[in-house]
Amino acid sequence: GAVVSQHPSRVICKSGTSVKIECRSLDFQATTMFWYRQFPKQSLMLMATSNEGSKATYEQGVEKDKFLINHASLTLSTLTVTSAHPEDSSFYICSARDPSGESYEQYFGPGTRLTVT
């Protein structure tokens, strides 16, 4: 299947700083990518839908000014956690669908574990 990568895989930052997470589709072009957050022992929660060349669509309760999403190319979406706090510590996962394929399954990245100290 299609491959989605994320960078970095792990990041530790101090409270108040900003962190950028990259999501790349390696062998296909993705007009839409999705960003999820997962706290320990919980399920994945969709944060936002990232659309290439336009603004992201955020789920209810997700602060768009805190979680900045940029989808500047068909293979790259970035999530920036601004002014991070310890409660933002979580596992962040992106996904993308290959629009050239016949099926509609989404391919997920390996995730980025963010720890805010």
Next chain:
Amino acid sequence: DAKTTQPTSMDCAEGRAANLPCNHSTISGNEYVYWYRQIHSQGPQYIIHGLKNNETNEMASLIITEDRKSSTLILPHATLRDTAVYYCIVRVNFGNEKLTFGTGTRLTIIP
């Protein structure tokens, strides 16, 4: 999207078939049943999906009841690497419809 109900956890002996049930009694006629799994600290992995016919691929089989109100994912010969959380999701197949994850079933393969 319609909601799904899955058992919280299941155990299965290595080498045996693992049968994971899912209830989706409010599924709509145009909604597909998707299965994903998530191994610890990794991103979810697509397994299989279907509309109303049974489906089989190299990973698993999907059995959907005739009324489509429930389904079963079958891993024919479970290995230790199949230990994961398995998510059953129903969704329509158009455009970039988002996935809504429930709590899933934590499957543990016992040596």
